[in-house]
Amino acid sequence: MNILNYSSIMGQLLLTDFILFKRVFWAKLIDLSIWAVTTVAVTGYLLPAFGIEAAYGSFMVAGVCASAGLFEVFPSIMNLVSDFEGDRIISFYSTLPMPTSFVFIRLFLNYSLSAIPLTLCIVPISKLVLWDKFDLSNMHLPKFLVAVVIANFLYGALTIWTASRVKGLETIGSVWMRFIYPMWFLGGFQFSWYVLYGFSPALAYINLLNPLTYVMEITRVSLLGQEGYMNYWICLAALIGFIVFFMWHGIKRLKRQLDFI
Amino acid sequence: MNSRVPLLQIKDVYKKYGNDDKYALKGVSLDMYPGEIVSLLGVNGAGKTTLSSIVGTLRPPTKGDVLFQGTSIYNNIPEYRRNLGFCPQRPNLNPLLTLRQNLEFAGRYFGMTEDEISQRMHELEKSLGIRKYLDKNSPSLSGGWKQRYLIARTLMHRPKIVIFDEPTVALDPDVRNQLWNYIKELRDQGMSVLLTTHYLEEAEQLSDRVCVLDNGVVKLIDTPQNLMKSFAKERLEDVFLHLTKQQDGQEDE
Numbered sequence: 262m263n264i265l266n267y268s269s270i271m272g273q274l275l276l277t278d279f280i281l282f283k284r285v286f287w288a289k290l291i292d293l294s295i296w297a298v299t300t301v302a303v304t305g306y307l308l309p310a311f312g313i314e315a316a317y318g319s320f321m322v323a324g325v326c327a328s329a330g331l332f333e334v335f336p337s338i339m340n341l342v343s344d345f346e347g348d349r350i351i352s353f354y355s356t357l358p359m360p361t362s363f364v365f366i367r368l369f370l371n372y373s374l375s376a377i378p379l380t381l382c383i384v385p386i387s388k389l390v391l392w393d394k395f396d397l398s399n400m401h402l403p404k405f406l407v408a409v410v411i412a413n414f415l416y417g418a419l420t421i422w423t424a425s426r427v428k429g430l431e432t433i434g435s436v437w438m439r440f441i442y443p444m445w446f447l448g449g450f451q452f453s454w455y456v457l458y459g460f461s462p463a464l465a466y467i468n469l470l471n472p473l474t475y476v477m478e479i480t481r482v483s484l485l486g487q488e489g490y491m492n493y494w495i496c497l498a499a500l501i502g503f504i505v506f507f508m509w510h511g512i513k514r515l516k517r518q519l520d521f522i
Numbered sequence: 523m524n525s526r527v528p529l530l531q532i533k534d535v536y537k538k539y540g541n542d543d544k545y546a547l548k549g550v551s552l553d554m555y556p557g558e559i560v561s562l563l564g565v566n567g568a569g570k571t572t573l574s575s576i577v578g579t580l581r582p583p584t585k586g587d588v589l590f591q592g593t594s595i596y597n598n599i600p601e602y603r604r605n606l607g608f609c610p611q612r613p614n615l616n617p618l619l620t621l622r623q624n625l626e627f628a629g630r631y632f633g634m635t636e637d638e639i640s641q642r643m644h645e646l647e648k649s650l651g652i653r654k655y656l657d658k659n660s661p662s663l664s665g666g667w668k669q670r671y672l673i674a675r676t677l678m679h680r681p682k683i684v685i686f687d688e689p690t691v692a693l694d695p696d697v698r699n700q701l702w703n704y705i706k707e708l709r710d711q712g713m714s715v716l717l718t719t720h721y722l723e724e725a726e727q728l729s730d731r732v733c734v735l736d737n738g739v740v741k742l743i744d745t746p747q748n749l750m751k752s753f754a755k756e757r758l759e760d761v762f763l764h765l766t767k768q769q770d771g772q773e774d775e
Binding site: 267273274277284358360522 | 581582610613618623630675
């Protein structure tokens with residue numbers, strides 16, 4: 262009975278979020294499209310002129326798909342921390358008839374679910390840009406959908422965890438430059454894990470601690486085929502592990518930080 | 523001696539924040555009865571907001587318990603929250619939703635049907651006069667209007683206990699009077715109200731009992747009339763001033 266009640270409240274909370282998301286969807290899609298088109302066009306047409314492999318454009322499509330949700334992480338952390346230090350709208354939600362942890366689970370679902378439709382738009386946009394340079398014959402649609410969902414769940418969990426580590430608005434600017442950007446760029450946005458392994462096995466093994474490595478790899482496997490990338494199921498298992506850890510630790514820290522029950 | 527059964531019992535509650543050695547509350551106990559307004563009075567830092575946030579389940583106590591209808595609220599917090607309305611000092615309406623959406627969703631979060639929500643909205647529109655800006659968003663409103671909608675949101679699900687944390691701070695006197703009348707109506711409807719306030723006139727006007735907190739300890743709990751009588755003062759404000767002077771004197775010694 263309780264589970265039904267909580268699900269109903271959660272459903273209403275997510276409906277609230279959906280109403281708000283609908284208003285900003287097109288603006289967000291335009292922003293993301295500009296980034297995606299620019300990146301894919303440059304890597305698909307311009308870089309091959311400098312001697313880079315012709316298929317690099319399609320390789321980068323996967324990186325762009327894998328990264329789309331990441332660009333929502335920083336603004337979400339900003340909003341969350343501003344609320345903690347400002348009006349505390351979160352306090353209202355923490356007095357709803359459900360366990361307090363659900364307040365954070367709702368935020369996680371909101372951040373994750375709202376990034377999924379944006380991410381899914383990248384493939385058709387990229388296909389239009391690259392056309393015959395982007396071969397979709399190796400794409401495994403069900404695996405790709407799972408990869409997109411799990412990638413954005415990771416970003417949702419990462420938002421909660423990172424917000425729990427931020428001391429306040431005055432230090433939030435460092436989050437992108439010191440934490441998210443290096444994690445993203447070293448996580449294989451522009452290269453695969455095996456390429457890094459060929460360059461330096463030690464660095465490649467260290468990079469296994471970076472959750473974005475698995476996001477990039479799982480997206481590439483599902484979009485471009487298994488060859489040359491980490492095993493799909495290993496990536497999936499690792500990502501589930503990271504999501505569970507980030508959520509467990511993030512919620513624990515936020516509850517302590519906000520002195521919630 | 524009150525022969526009625528308490529609706530809410532605050533039992534020996536202590537509160538310490540983080541690694542701070544100082545206790546914000548030191549063994550506070552207080553019973554609240556159905557259809558009663560209890561005001562928490564005290565200077566800044568006395569522990570009023572800490573106590574109301576513990577009763578409002580925003581914060582956990584360090585030690586002690588809060589019982590609702592004889593059962594610890596910590597055994598089933600969601601169930602207790604169904605009976606609770608918490609109105610914070612700072613308006614925290616969702617600024618991205620219209621005020622109507624804020625209220626409607628508040629009803630839905632508490633499992634109200636659309637008919638119940640619509641009926642309750644009509645009641646609140648009438649009693650709080652909130653129809654005017656329902657389709658606006660909260661940032662465009664003045665503090666007084668925001669407060670009305672905040673109170674409406676707090677009361678959407680017909681809670682049994684309502685906590686008002688400084689509800690009339692920075693409100694015009696006429697709006698304040700309207701809210702006072704409305705809070706009295708809530709009591710008449712059987713709701714129990716825990717009110718934290720700086721305004722002694724407000725406490726005197728509204729309260730069935732006042733609880734004076736000082737440095738995290740309950741100094742006195744009684745009706746405003748009894749307090750004025752025992753201290754031979756004509757106004758609650760004079761009683762409060764007398765008590766704070768007494769405290770200052772003790773600290774000087």
